[in-house]
Amino acid sequence: xxxxxxxxxxxxxxxxxxxxxxxxxxxxxxxxxxxxxxxxxxxxxxxxxxxxxxxxxxxxxxxxxxxxxxxxxxxxxxxxxxxxxxxxxxxxxxxxxxxxxxxxxxxxxxxxxxxxxxxxxxxxxxxxxxxxxxxxxxxxxxxxxxxxxxxxxxxxxxxxxxxxxxxxxxxxxxxxxxxxxxxxxxxxxxxxxxxxxxx
Numbered sequence: 001x002x003x004x005x006x007x008x009x010x011x012x013x014x015x016x017x018x019x020x021x022x023x024x025x026x027x028x029x030x031x032x033x034x035x036x037x038x039x040x041x042x043x044x045x046x047x048x049x050x051x052x053x054x055x056x057x058x059x060x061x062x063x064x065x066x067x068x069x070x071x072x073x074x075x076x077x078x079x080x081x082x083x084x085x086x087x088x089x090x091x092x093x094x095x096x097x098x099x100x101x102x103x104x105x106x107x108x109x110x111x112x113x114x115x116x117x118x119x120x121x122x123x124x125x126x127x128x129x130x131x132x133x134x135x136x137x138x139x140x141x142x143x144x145x146x147x148x149x150x151x152x153x154x155x156x157x158x159x160x161x162x163x164x165x166x167x168x169x170x171x172x173x174x175x176x177x178x179x180x181x182x183x184x185x186x187x188x189x190x191x192x193x194x195x196x197x198x199x
Contacts, residue, residue: 012145016145020099025047025048025151029042029095040058042094043055051067051088054077055091062075063091064082065091070082070085071087071090097143097151097153105143113133128145129145138160143155154168
């Protein structure tokens with residue numbers, strides 16, 4: 001990679017890392033792999049700064065976390081039932097593209113992927129990063145950074161040139177900055193959760 005490309009690569013990676021200073025994000029996320037008949041489509045709202053989140057799966061089960069109460073799950077969002085000893089690491093992987101610093105791609109001893117190339121002009125709106133598995137030679141991965149949404153919006157995993165898994169974030173909304181967790185009628189809810197549930 002030429003020095004010009006290295007500089008461009010560093011600039012694009014800086015944009016990816018900056019995602020975790022975004023603040024509040026509301027979106028849908030899709031997860032699919034070749035071992036599953038149908039994709040999973042979940043809804044979530046998260047704050048990338050304090051790492052709070054509420055994720056709702058296709059069965060109406062909620063997974064939720066905030067640093068003051070811990071982690072919980074159930075049919076309703078009730079932070080009084082959260083376990084303060086369970087940490088953010090239990091967050092569902094389906095929406096972790098919002099937290100790129102936590103992805104296993106940065107060269108740590110336990111990381112399973114390494115950067116091999118990138119395309120800063122994959123489309124007029126996106127940059128693509130290409131990775132290789134550190135343990136399975138035939139596995140490759142593409143991360144797509146969307147310049148309009150300023151997020152990693154797609155992750156594709158390939159084996160032998162065929163797509164075997166995908167994660168995608170779409171229907172992205174950034175509400176005005178406000179606390180993620182509020183107190184309403186005696187229960188903890190996401191600020192604006194009503195529009196998540198009925199939107």
